[in-house]
Amino acid sequence: MRRLAALVAGVLVLAGCGSATPAATPPPVSTVVETDEFNETDVMFLQMSVPHHRAALEIARLAKDGPVRAEVKTLAAAIEVTQLSEVDSMTKWLADWEQPETAGDNPQLHAGHGGDHSTSPEAIAELAATGAGEFEKAFLNLLIGHQHNAVAMAKLEKEGGVNPQAKDLAERIFQSRTAQIAQMLGYLD
Numbered sequence: 001m002r003r004l005a006a007l008v009a010g011v012l013v014l015a016g017c018g019s020a021t022p023a024a025t026p027p028p029v030s031t032v033v034e035t036d037e038f039n040e041t042d043v044m045f046l047q048m049s050v051p052h053h054r055a056a057l058e059i060a061r062l063a064k065d066g067p068v069r070a071e072v073k074t075l076a077a078a079i080e081v082t083q084l085s086e087v088d089s090m091t092k093w094l095a096d097w098e099q100p101e102t103a104g105d106n107p108q109l110h111a112g113h114g115g116d117h118s119t120s121p122e123a124i125a126e127l128a129a130t131g132a133g134e135f136e137k138a139f140l141n142l143l144i145g146h147q148h149n150a151v152a153m154a155k156l157e158k159e160g161g162v163n164p165q166a167k168d169l170a171e172r173i174f175q176s177r178t179a180q181i182a183q184m185l186g187y188l189d
Helices: 001-013 040-062 068-094 107-111 123-126 132-160 164-188
Strands: none
Touching: 001 040, 040 068, 040 123, 040 132, 040 164, 068 164, 123 132, 132 164
């Protein structure tokens, strides 16, 4: 019975559902109609999200061999799987729309979209160099801040985007990252 409960909990974490969704409830089926219609907000959301996701992958991978408890490793693995899939979708849409993967590093390009929401390579390097006694807390704090920025970017897309696939992705990011933040805050208690 414990194995079944652990398996169900693991599936919920991997699905990004958190503990608020009952195990008997099937995941919603996407009814999004695919279209090539997009606007500047859709493009900027994807261009900001691709490097943001890649930074999250770097952060999550530090937990694989890092001194963190099993629950944190499981969450990091789920984040890796989810965000790899999301990057694949986002880069495909940008290619289909004949748009570059990123908007570049110019802060002015991000000003109209809430600023630059990325986690710096220096912050990730600092985390990697953190000692065993402080690593888990530093990991959780950095990832909480990073995922909070993902929520902020998703809000911008939900409010100003027009592409149904990008808006659906933004909603899923908003929901899953909000749940991850709550889960990680619980780990810090």
